[in-house]
Amino acid sequence: MTLHKRNIIGISLLIPIFTLIFFVIVIPEAWAIVMSLMNYRPGVPIEFVGTDNYRRILNDPNFMDSFLNTLRFVVLGVTLQICLGTAIALLLSRQFWGQKLWIALVLAPMAMSPAILGTTWKYLFNSEFGPINYTLFQMGVEPIYWFTRANTAFAALLLVYTWNHIPGVFILVYPALISIPTELIEAAKIDGANRFELTWYVILPLIKGALLIAIIFRTIISLRAFGEILVLTKGGPFRSTEVMSIYLYKEGFVYFSWGTSAAVGVIILFVTVIIASPQIRLLSRQMIGD
Amino acid sequence: MSIKLPQRILSNTPYWFLLAIVVLWSVAPIYFAISSSFKIPKEIFGYPPTYFPEEATLSNFKRLFEDVPEFTRALRNSGIVTVFSMILTITVCTPAAYAFSRYKSPIFRRSAILLIAIRMFPPLVISVPLFPILNELNLSDSHITLVLLYTTFQATIITLIMKSFIDGIPIEIEEAAYVDGATMYQVFIRIILPLSRPVIVATAIMVGSYAWNEFQFGFLFTSTNARTAPVLIAEMVGSLTGVQWGNVFAASVVQLLPALLFLWIIQNQLIRDMTSGATKG
Numbered sequence: 001m002t003l004h005k006r007n008i009i010g011i012s013l014l015i016p017i018f019t020l021i022f023f024v025i026v027i028p029e030a031w032a033i034v035m036s037l038m039n040y041r042p043g044v045p046i047e048f049v050g051t052d053n054y055r056r057i058l059n060d061p062n063f064m065d066s067f068l069n070t071l072r073f074v075v076l077g078v079t080l081q082i083c084l085g086t087a088i089a090l091l092l093s094r095q096f097w098g099q100k101l102w103i104a105l106v107l108a109p110m111a112m113s114p115a116i117l118g119t120t121w122k123y124l125f126n127s128e129f130g131p132i133n134y135t136l137f138q139m140g141v142e143p144i145y146w147f148t149r150a151n152t153a154f155a156a157l158l159l160v161y162t163w164n165h166i167p168g169v170f171i172l173v174y175p176a177l178i179s180i181p182t183e184l185i186e187a188a189k190i191d192g193a194n195r196f197e198l199t200w201y202v203i204l205p206l207i208k209g210a211l212l213i214a215i216i217f218r219t220i221i222s223l224r225a226f227g228e229i230l231v232l233t234k235g236g237p238f239r240s241t242e243v244m245s246i247y248l249y250k251e252g253f254v255y256f257s258w259g260t261s262a263a264v265g266v267i268i269l270f271v272t273v274i275i276a277s278p279q280i281r282l283l284s285r286q287m288i289g290d
Numbered sequence: 291m292s293i294k295l296p297q298r299i300l301s302n303t304p305y306w307f308l309l310a311i312v313v314l315w316s317v318a319p320i321y322f323a324i325s326s327s328f329k330i331p332k333e334i335f336g337y338p339p340t341y342f343p344e345e346a347t348l349s350n351f352k353r354l355f356e357d358v359p360e361f362t363r364a365l366r367n368s369g370i371v372t373v374f375s376m377i378l379t380i381t382v383c384t385p386a387a388y389a390f391s392r393y394k395s396p397i398f399r400r401s402a403i404l405l406i407a408i409r410m411f412p413p414l415v416i417s418v419p420l421f422p423i424l425n426e427l428n429l430s431d432s433h434i435t436l437v438l439l440y441t442t443f444q445a446t447i448i449t450l451i452m453k454s455f456i457d458g459i460p461i462e463i464e465e466a467a468y469v470d471g472a473t474m475y476q477v478f479i480r481i482i483l484p485l486s487r488p489v490i491v492a493t494a495i496m497v498g499s500y501a502w503n504e505f506q507f508g509f510l511f512t513s514t515n516a517r518t519a520p521v522l523i524a525e526m527v528g529s530l531t532g533v534q535w536g537n538v539f540a541a542s543v544v545q546l547l548p549a550l551l552f553l554w555i556i557q558n559q560l561i562r563d564m565t566s567g568a569t570k571g
Contacts, residue, residue, distance in 0.1 A: 006393075006474070007393065007395060007397070009474045009475075010389045010392070010393040010398065010474075011389075011397065013385035013386060013388060013389035013478075014385070014386050014389050014398075014401060016381070016382040016385065016386070017382045017383060017385075017386040017405070017445050017449065018401070018405075020382060020438065020441060020442045020445060021405070021408055021442055021445065023438075024416075024438055024439060024442040025408055025411055025416055025442060026408065028416040028419040028420050028423065029411060029415065029416055029419075031419035031423070032415055032416065032418055032419040035418065035419055088312050091305065091308055091309060091312060092309075092312075094305055096305070096306070096309060100557070100558075102309060102313060103557060103561075104553070104554055104557055105313045105316055105317050106312060106313065106316050107316075107553060107557060107560075108316055108317060108320055108550060108553065109316055109319070109320070110553065111499065111503075111546065111549040111550045111552070111553040112320070112503070112546065112549070113502075113503035113504070113505055113520040113523075113545060113546075113549065114503070114505040114506070114520070115505045115520035115521065115523050115524040115545075116323070116503075116520065116523060116542045116545055116546055118524060118527070119523060119524065119526075119527045119538055119542055120319055120320075120322065120323040120542060121319065122527060123322070123323075123326070123334075123535060123538075123539075124319060124322060128337070129334075129335050129336065129337050129339060130339070131322060131339045134337070134338050134339050163315070163316075163319065166316075167316075171560055171561050174561060175561050175562065220410060220412075223412065224412040224413065224414055226414055226506050227505035227506050227509065227524075230509070230524075231505075231524045231527065231528075245412075245414050248414060248415075248418070249414070249510075252417075252418050252421070253421070253510065258418060258421075258422065261418045262418045262419065265412075265414065265415035265416075265418050266415070268412055268414070268415055269411060269412060269415050272410055272411070272412055273410065276410040279410070280403070280406050280407050280410060
């Protein structure tokens, strides 16, 4: 078989996946960019308006708020997820009796659909009969009306989202931890490193790669958080939990202002691409194997 | 040994204590959802909240299917969408993974990078243009739309995981088949597919749990016909006439148990593949 013919057969194996991606992602994506340049609303003739939509969004204080909310949500959320996820992975890397069960229980939150996550935590945070307020009450804290005030609603959302996504960090960091050669750890111990020094100067630098991937991955995922927020707070109260994806949803699917909605989408895409580019390079190297 | 053992247990006590906190934190919300589903509604609203159902009852589950007849349909929709997403993803990704594993010429490298780059696109961004397109094509509120969306958004990561697995299948087996006059398609179907069974099962379950749990596309693109279970449950909590928490928890548990089962089955694979898929290289 000639090299040329061999390649053609190989390419034919790629046709199905690229057909799907072309029709389901590429075409709509391109169309989103076109839409973002149009006055695309029901009841008015559709026409090109240049960068009007972008200008309108950037001058909308609500959009700027949603941008800042996103920033807060992503920075705080990813920090919490990474710190707690890594701490839990470090703890479990000690290998407990019954390890497989403990890992399963630690991973369990990731089995929850955003819908179930939202409903369950809505109950837990309920101000009248929820277990969280009851526990706080027993510790002497007055009932908190979690979802009626901006700060508490944001804190609650952050807690729920972190809870849900710690396993996502764990599955990246834990394998890196357990693949550290034991000789390295032993050598550090012989050199007299205490537990903190061992973790901070030996273990963490060794899993730097996995941590970096986890940070990028969690940032990309947190940027697109939508379902959890919609079910839990709908972006409220007073838009305090309205991140960009909720703003996009309201513009398009509630007010039918598709042009501005698409423009928000393009902005989210732009931010994602900037953050994702190191990850793309890394994964590509893995995919083509060298 | 008789002196050493108690000492070891003793020195490990703080770690067991930490582990207990971690496990409690991870499991408590899920536990509350499950235990509430067995409580009579009065107890769910009761104060103080109880940790164990005072009288465990299945009445919530019975009433769920009576009060919310749509739930049966939603479960069926979720099932259909899950199964077909699994089948389509495997059908589309196995050949691609094989090609990426065995071909090294530039065109394959470039298409791999393209695949990964496109994968980073946020799903919500394509929802906006898809909405008018789907309405135009009469494809909104249909199973096929969800299946295509779920498959496409899982395709890259699944291909990546499968490719790492196929890399480990010795090429000599294939060469022997070529010597015997087999074509590439025959080699793929008769040799690669059977040997890839473990990774096919694991990745199918990964896609399955994603499709079973997915909320965003289901919420945006279905209304009554293809509405999936998570979407219906979210609607039950958004109800303006007062939330029936008994029904909500029963429905949540019915939806959650298969997802937990999926996770339990693929746990080992998940941890291994995430390493090879993301940190190697």
